[in-house]
Amino acid sequence: MKSWLLSVQQQLSRQVLSNKLPHALLFSGVSGAGQEELARWLINVLLCQTVFNEDKMAQQSVIQACGYCKTCQLFSSDSYPDHLTIVNDKATIGVDSIRKLSQFFEKTAHIGTAKSALIHHADTMTVSAANALLKTLEEPTSESFIILTTDSSDRLLPTIISRCQQIEIRPPVGEKLLLEYSKQGDDAFVNLSHLNELTDENSALAFTDFRTQVEQYLSAYEHRTEILTTLVDRREGFRWLEKVLVDLMREQWGWQTTERKSGQAIAVNKQQLWQIYKLVQGASTKLKTLVQVNRQFLSEKLLADIGLVVKISTKK
Ligand SMILES: [Zn+2]
Known part of the structure; x- marks a missing residue:
C-alpha cells in the first residue's frame, strides 16, 4: 500500500467499525494515486468473513481482511460471486454494463451477506450508463456497496458525485x-x-x-x-x-x-x-x-x- 493511503484507510476503518460506511463511495485522485488498490482493500474488508473480530479490531487502526477465509481466497482470484468489477479502460462503460450491475444487486448474496461492485474509470461511463447508475444509487439494497474510482472526477455527472461519499486521494508532491x-x-x-x-x-x-x-x-x-x-x-x-x-x-x-x-x-x-x-x-x-x-x-x-x-x- 502506498504510504499516503494510510490516513484514508484509518478514516474508512473507523467508518466500517461504527457502521457508518455509506452505500456508495467515490475514490478520486490523479492517475496512480492509489484509488484502485484502496477500493480493492476496502471491498475485501467488507466481504471477508472473519475480519470483524472484536479484540483484534480494538488495537488496529486499519482493518485488514484475513486473507485466508473462503471469501478472501475467491476474491483474490477474482472469482467471488458476490462481487462485480466493471472496468473499461479503452473507451467507455456502456449502459449494458450498468444494467448488469443493477441485476446483480437485485439477487441475494450467494456466500456472505454483503455484495459489492467496483466501477473503475467511472468517468468513462456514457451518459445513459451514468443515468442508469443513478437509479441504482438512489435505491440501494441492504448490505450493498458500490465503489467508483476515477482520475478525472470533473468528467463525472455532479448528480453521481452528490450521491457518493467522495474521497480525494492526495499523494505527496515534489521532494x-x-x-x-x-x-x-x-x-x-x-x-x-x-x-x-x-x-x-x-x-x-x-x-x-x-x-x-x-x-x-x-x-x-x-x-x-x-x-x-x-x-x-x-x-x-x-x-x-x-x-x-x-x-x-x-x-x-x-x-x-x-x-x-x-x-x-x-x-x-x-x-x-x-x-x-x-x-x-x-x-x-x-x-x-x-x-x-x-x-x-x-x-x-x-x-x-x-x-x-x-x-x-x-x-x-
Ligand atoms: Zn477473509
Whole structure:
C-alpha cells in the first residue's frame, strides 16, 4: 500500500467499525494515486468473513481482511460471486454494463451477506450508463456497496458525485514524492502526472519502450503501428507522447532530464519539435473535450501530421 493511503484507510476503518460506511463511495485522485488498490482493500474488508473480530479490531487502526477465509481466497482470484468489477479502460462503460450491475444487486448474496461492485474509470461511463447508475444509487439494497474510482472526477455527472461519499486521494508532491521512489529521483521534472510510471513497473517499462519508439519514429518513421496502438489503447498514451516531446525539447535546450537509452540523435530541430508538440496538445485537447471523438482516427491523423512536419518519406 502506498504510504499516503494510510490516513484514508484509518478514516474508512473507523467508518466500517461504527457502521457508518455509506452505500456508495467515490475514490478520486490523479492517475496512480492509489484509488484502485484502496477500493480493492476496502471491498475485501467488507466481504471477508472473519475480519470483524472484536479484540483484534480494538488495537488496529486499519482493518485488514484475513486473507485466508473462503471469501478472501475467491476474491483474490477474482472469482467471488458476490462481487462485480466493471472496468473499461479503452473507451467507455456502456449502459449494458450498468444494467448488469443493477441485476446483480437485485439477487441475494450467494456466500456472505454483503455484495459489492467496483466501477473503475467511472468517468468513462456514457451518459445513459451514468443515468442508469443513478437509479441504482438512489435505491440501494441492504448490505450493498458500490465503489467508483476515477482520475478525472470533473468528467463525472455532479448528480453521481452528490450521491457518493467522495474521497480525494492526495499523494505527496515534489521532494516527498521523489523520496517515496528514490530510484527515479534523477528526473528533475517529475510531477504528479507521472505517478503511474513511478509506482507501477509495467507502466514504467511500457513508457520507456514508447519513448524509444517515438524517438525512432521522429528519426526514421519506424514503429508507427506500435505507437498507434499505445495512443489508441492506453488512456495515458497522449500524455506520454507529450512527455516524450517535452523531454526532447529540454534536451535540445541543454536542460537536465532523464537519460535517453536509444542514444540516437533526433533528426528534428527545435522548431519542428515545437510544431509537433502543438499538434499533440491540440489532439489531446480534442480528446478531453469532445464527447464523441474517434480515438483511432484522431491518433492516425496525428501521426500523419507529425510525419508531415518531419517531412519523412512514407514509403515504408
Ligand atoms: Zn477473509
